[in-house]
Amino acid sequence: GAGVSQSPSNKVTEKGKDVELRCDPISGHTALYWYRQRLGQGLEFLIYFQGNSAPDKSGLPSDRFSAERTGESVSTLTIQRTQQEDSAVYLCASSQRSVLYGYTFGSGTRLTVV
Amino acid sequence: DQQVKQNSPSLSVQEGRISILNCDYTNSMFDYFLWYKKYPAEGPTFLISISSIKDKNEDGRFTVFLNKSAKHLSLHIVPSQPGDSAVYFCAASAEGGTSYGKLTFGQGTILTVHP
Numbered sequence: 001g002a003g004v005s006q007s008p009s010n011k012v013t014e015k016g017k018d019v020e021l022r023c024d025p026i027s028g029h030t031a032l033y034w035y036r037q038r039l040g041q042g043l044e045f046l047i048y049f050q051g052n053s054a055p056d057k058s059g060l061p062s063d064r065f066s067a068e069r070t071g072e073s074v075s076t077l078t079i080q081r082t083q084q085e086d087s088a089v090y091l092c093a094s095s096q097r098s099v100l101y102g103y104t105f106g107s108g109t110r111l112t113v114v
Numbered sequence: 115d116q117q118v119k120q121n122s123p124s125l126s127v128q129e130g131r132i133s134i135l136n137c138d139y140t141n142s143m144f145d146y147f148l149w150y151k152k153y154p155a156e157g158p159t160f161l162i163s164i165s166s167i168k169d170k171n172e173d174g175r176f177t178v179f180l181n182k183s184a185k186h187l188s189l190h191i192v193p194s195q196p197g198d199s200a201v202y203f204c205a206a207s208a209e210g211g212t213s214y215g216k217l218t219f220g221q222g223t224i225l226t227v228h229p
Binding site for chain 1: 207
């Protein structure tokens with residue numbers, strides 16, 4: 001597609017439930033990133049995939065968070081046993097060039113845990 | 115540990131005047147810096163970047179200045195337009211490190227340009 005697509009755009013879930021967020025990167029982009037933005041805060045790095053290399057998971061806040069990517073296509077971010085502090089906008093981005101050219105972000109998934 | 119800081123949560127400017135957004139960083143390993151703009155309900159969009167080998171980069175109305183000794187960068191928008199009203203994020207990267215391409219973002223500054 002023309003841009004990075006994320007689904008769903010909004011998700012309300014009950015505390016303790018699992019959620020799965022999806023990201024379709026721009027075709028041909030080898031790098032894919034997940035960030036989250038909690039209310040009033042900046043973007044927080046979660047995980048990064050680059051081609052076939054092992055992902056950089058250094059930003060995942062707990063073992064309840066995991067992400068997968070199939071080749072150079074779709075990625076899913078899974079949050080198990082959601083907590084209220086997981087409420088945030090989860091942003092996916094993809095890139096095919098040096099970081100100096102920036103990434104292309106999707107519009108995000110707004111997750112609300114009630 | 116906030117490695118990239120935008121100490122001004124908001125900035126209000128009159129149309130036609132200059133907007134100056136500031137950003138400070140603490141990690142001396144950062145060598146690429148970027149500015150993103152974000153409108154409500156949209157993802158951030160890339161604006162302009164600068165490598166640490168430069169002290170200035172200009173693109174139309176947008177200029178980024180880097181002062182490595184002070185670990186400070188700024189984004190100048192001139193002339194400011196109402197459509198520039200958005201949240202502006204500063205970001206930094208340590209190119210060539212183990213996390214190639216990973217960006218560390220500041221908290222953002224809300225810019226409001228009044229007609």
